[in-house]
Amino acid sequence: GDSVTQMEGPVTLSEEAFLTINCTYTATGYPSLFWYVQYPGEGLQLLLKATKADDKGSNKGFEATYRKETTSFHLEKGSVQVSDSAVYFCALWFSGGYNKLIFGAGTRLAVHP
Amino acid sequence: DAGVIQSPRHEVTEMGQEVTLRCKPISGHNSLFWYRQTMMRGLELLIYFNNNVPIDDSGMPEDRFSAKMPNASFSTLKIQPSEPRDSAVYFCASSFRVAGEENEQFFGPGTRLTVL
Numbered sequence: 001g002d003s004v005t006q007m008e009g010p011v012t013l014s015e016e017a018f019l020t021i022n023c024t025y026t027a028t029g030y031p032s033l034f035w036y037v038q039y040p041g042e043g044l045q046l047l048l049k050a051t052k053a054d055d056k057g058s059n060k061g062f063e064a065t066y067r068k069e070t071t072s073f074h075l076e077k078g079s080v081q082v083s084d085s086a087v088y089f090c091a092l093w094f095s096g097g098y099n100k101l102i103f104g105a106g107t108r109l110a111v112h113p
Numbered sequence: 114d115a116g117v118i119q120s121p122r123h124e125v126t127e128m129g130q131e132v133t134l135r136c137k138p139i140s141g142h143n144s145l146f147w148y149r150q151t152m153m154r155g156l157e158l159l160i161y162f163n164n165n166v167p168i169d170d171s172g173m174p175e176d177r178f179s180a181k182m183p184n185a186s187f188s189t190l191k192i193q194p195s196e197p198r199d200s201a202v203y204f205c206a207s208s209f210r211v212a213g214e215e216n217e218q219f220f221g222p223g224t225r226l227t228v229l
Contacts, residue, residue, distance in 0.1 A: 032215050043117070043204050043220025044156075089156065093215040100146075100169060101218065105155045 002027045004090050004104035012110045013080055021075040021107045023064075023090035031094035033057075033066055033073040034101070038087045047075075047088070080111045117221035119205050125227045131193040134224045137186055138207030146218060147180055147190050148204040156204075162188065163210060195228045202226070 007022040025031065032051040036044040048057030053068035064075045073090060090104040118137040126132055138145050146161040160170040162182045170180070177196070182188040192199055202225050206218040 034215075041222075043206070043223055044218075045220065046217040049217075100158055100161060101215065103156045 002031070002092065002094075002102055004092055004102055006088075006090050006104035006107050009087075009106075009108035010110055011107060012112065015082055015111055015113050016079045017111075019075070019077040019080045019084075019109065021088055021090075021109070023073045023075065023104060025071050025073065025090075025092050027071075027092055027094060029094045030068075031092040033064070034091040034093070035062070035064055035073070035075050036089040036091060036103075038089065038106070040086070044089060080109070082111045082113055085109055085111045117205055117207055117219050119203075119221035119224050121224060122222065123225045123227075125229065126195055127229050128196055129194045130228075131191065132195045132199075132226060132228075134190040134203050134205075134226070136188045136190070136205030136221060138188070138205070139219055140186065142207035142209045142219075143185070144208045144210040145182060145188050146206040146208075147188070148206065148220075149201045150204060150223070151201045159190070192226075195226075197228045200226055200228050 003026045005024050034049045035047040037047045038044045048059040050057040050066040053066055056065045062077045064073050087106045087108045089106045091101045093101050120135045144163050147159040148156055150156045159172045160180045161168055165182045180190045202223045204220050204223045206220045208216050208218045
């Protein structure tokens with residue numbers, strides 16, 4: 001079935017370090033891909049998305065490129081801040097299937113000063 | 114807009130009691146989702162509604178769980194009777210869904226349920 005696999009956390013970085021959180025997916029069609037972020041004590045919120053192959057989503061310094069050939073949507077940021085500490089969820093959706101978001105397990109990021 | 118509103122924010126109850134969680138989606142949104150989040154199982158979709166109609170309830174754990182959406186501005190998730198394993202954070206989310214597109218889901222702050 002359709003699924004999303006994320007790298008296990010926690011990911012611990014120092015401020016200004018480079019961030020990569022890996023995400024790969026399995027889907028029978030051509031899904032749209034999303035990154036959601038959950039700050040402590042809050043609900044999830046959309047960070048960025050890409051709807052077709054080679055699209056790059058970006059927001060708040062974060063980027064992710066939809067790679068159809070490797071079925072991946074890795075999240076990157078060039079210089080993380082303490083305020084980026086949160087749990088990051090990769091998700092997929094496509095209209096030909098279940099018409100609902102399928103989330104990965106989430107990756108916790110902790111950034112230290 | 115106030116965003117998605119959930120109540121209560123915290124609920125502590127004893128095993129066997131009935132629990133009702135409430136959600137007010139963002140005005141104008143036509144899709145509503147109930148999720149459950151635990152450390153062990155992560156984020157799980159329980160049920161979602163489109164235009165107040167339940168579309169997929171395959172994630173509802175068992176008959177003790179029920180959800181209703183009597184109108185476009187209100188939904189409830191009820192657990193009767195509650196059990197300790199139901200302890201989790203329950204999120205409600207809403208979106209404006211157009212056929213063939215997945216638009217952003219807006220999440221509420223969640224209800225933290227503890228069943229003793």
